[in-house]
Amino acid sequence: MGISKNQIKLVQSLRLKKNRSKQRLFVAEGVKVVQELLASSFELDALYVEERHSTIFAAFPFQDISEQELKKISALKSPNGVLALFRIPKSNTTIEAGLTVALEDVNDPGNLGTIIRLCDWYGVKNLVCSSNTVDCYNEKVVQATMGSLSRVSITYCELDSFLSTFNGPVFCADMEGENVYQTNLPSDGVLVMGNEANGISESIKKTCTRSLTIPRFGAETVTESLNVATATAILLSEFRRKLD
Amino acid sequence: MGISKNQIKLVQSLRLKKNRSKQRLFVAEGVKVVQELLASSFELDALYVEERHSTIFAAFPFQDISEQELKKISALKSPNGVLALFRIPKSNTTIEAGLTVALEDVNDPGNLGTIIRLCDWYGVKNLVCSSNTVDCYNEKVVQATMGSLSRVSITYCELDSFLSTFNGPVFCADMEGENVYQTNLPSDGVLVMGNEANGISESIKKTCTRSLTIPRFGAETVTESLNVATATAILLSEFRRKLD
Numbered sequence: 001m002g003i004s005k006n007q008i009k010l011v012q013s014l015r016l017k018k019n020r021s022k023q024r025l026f027v028a029e030g031v032k033v034v035q036e037l038l039a040s041s042f043e044l045d046a047l048y049v050e051e052r053h054s055t056i057f058a059a060f061p062f063q064d065i066s067e068q069e070l071k072k073i074s075a076l077k078s079p080n081g082v083l084a085l086f087r088i089p090k091s092n093t094t095i096e097a098g099l100t101v102a103l104e105d106v107n108d109p110g111n112l113g114t115i116i117r118l119c120d121w122y123g124v125k126n127l128v129c130s131s132n133t134v135d136c137y138n139e140k141v142v143q144a145t146m147g148s149l150s151r152v153s154i155t156y157c158e159l160d161s162f163l164s165t166f167n168g169p170v171f172c173a174d175m176e177g178e179n180v181y182q183t184n185l186p187s188d189g190v191l192v193m194g195n196e197a198n199g200i201s202e203s204i205k206k207t208c209t210r211s212l213t214i215p216r217f218g219a220e221t222v223t224e225s226l227n228v229a230t231a232t233a234i235l236l237s238e239f240r241r242k243l244d
Numbered sequence: 245m246g247i248s249k250n251q252i253k254l255v256q257s258l259r260l261k262k263n264r265s266k267q268r269l270f271v272a273e274g275v276k277v278v279q280e281l282l283a284s285s286f287e288l289d290a291l292y293v294e295e296r297h298s299t300i301f302a303a304f305p306f307q308d309i310s311e312q313e314l315k316k317i318s319a320l321k322s323p324n325g326v327l328a329l330f331r332i333p334k335s336n337t338t339i340e341a342g343l344t345v346a347l348e349d350v351n352d353p354g355n356l357g358t359i360i361r362l363c364d365w366y367g368v369k370n371l372v373c374s375s376n377t378v379d380c381y382n383e384k385v386v387q388a389t390m391g392s393l394s395r396v397s398i399t400y401c402e403l404d405s406f407l408s409t410f411n412g413p414v415f416c417a418d419m420e421g422e423n424v425y426q427t428n429l430p431s432d433g434v435l436v437m438g439n440e441a442n443g444i445s446e447s448i449k450k451t452c453t454r455s456l457t458i459p460r461f462g463a464e465t466v467t468e469s470l471n472v473a474t475a476t477a478i479l480l481s482e483f484r485r486k487l488d
Contacts, residue, residue: 114471121460121462230361233474234478237458237478237482241425
């Protein structure tokens, strides 16, 4: 039994955000990513497995797929034997106590994926994204997050209204703030990270109560900054090490 | 005056490592990357600039190129108006005092590029790579490093012989080491990071004198680890913050 034309159309259509939002479905590919998501709270909608992987997924209601068929629906250059559709959960707008990360217009799917993994690693429950941040159900983000997508609650909203009503310290990462290594950091608050090319906008900066900088130890002549995912790693590490 | 067939062939041939090694040339693309490299110690071999960018590069001996011609030689999906060839410098095998980073078989060009930027940021002068690590003059690595490629001395060698003759502490990053947040770290030594899928091999582990772990603050049930570039960011931050 092959995959139907309608199923092929559905999977292909999910590369666009508007179709994902309409169908409330997203695509995951590859053995490890699909396994992690199957073990999570995400609800499975459809699972397509090549015969060579059928024992791995024996416990789940999967549909056989041939290598040729998988190529048709896969977004990967080298499809990896399995593709699944999962339901997009309702967005949870409750912000839990503790540290929250907020992103302003992060564009790169790999960066967002890495930041979601970091939130998971460092126990950050909530990630708040400006509405222009890349969609977290974009297939490249899903690949990069591995299973951690299910363990971080992600909300898209108007970031400046969220931040200006937030009742607690709001930190922004920029080039002229306090040296993060010499700063006491609270266990509650929001850490705001900016767009890859432009950093944090002036209107968002106005909503921040403090600003943090990762000092450079190399040559001072250089204008360049750290990648946003790398900077998030270092700042989250600093927030958490102080709790240790 | 257009670009000649021989020039087109040369640039295209440089996508392969063996040709880069033979010609001692590598390719850089995009305004920002090329500007950073022009301002560095790298020696320019050829510079192709579309007319719209000719004022930016007016101070350099460039050759006009049309959008169509650039498309032929560019490795980018959307070529960005400029492409340059630079000479590959002789590899410097002297390891300076201070912290050195060593990589075992890191495969992903983006990861290597990010790690080179991090070395630059944190003042790490030497990066030592196993011979199976992705080539630092790979075009994707060059794009990801921005100008920092010129400020870090990168050596490819047999990593286990290098480490077993290294006279100082050798730290490996793994899942069962000392909690890095609770460990005193020296200002000299080598930090070894492993392959994306397999981590550090047993033979390299034997050459390490200590092992370091970034503790997880989220759910403990998860098997996943941090991405190698992210883990390098956090560990270098820990080595450096203690000097601050």
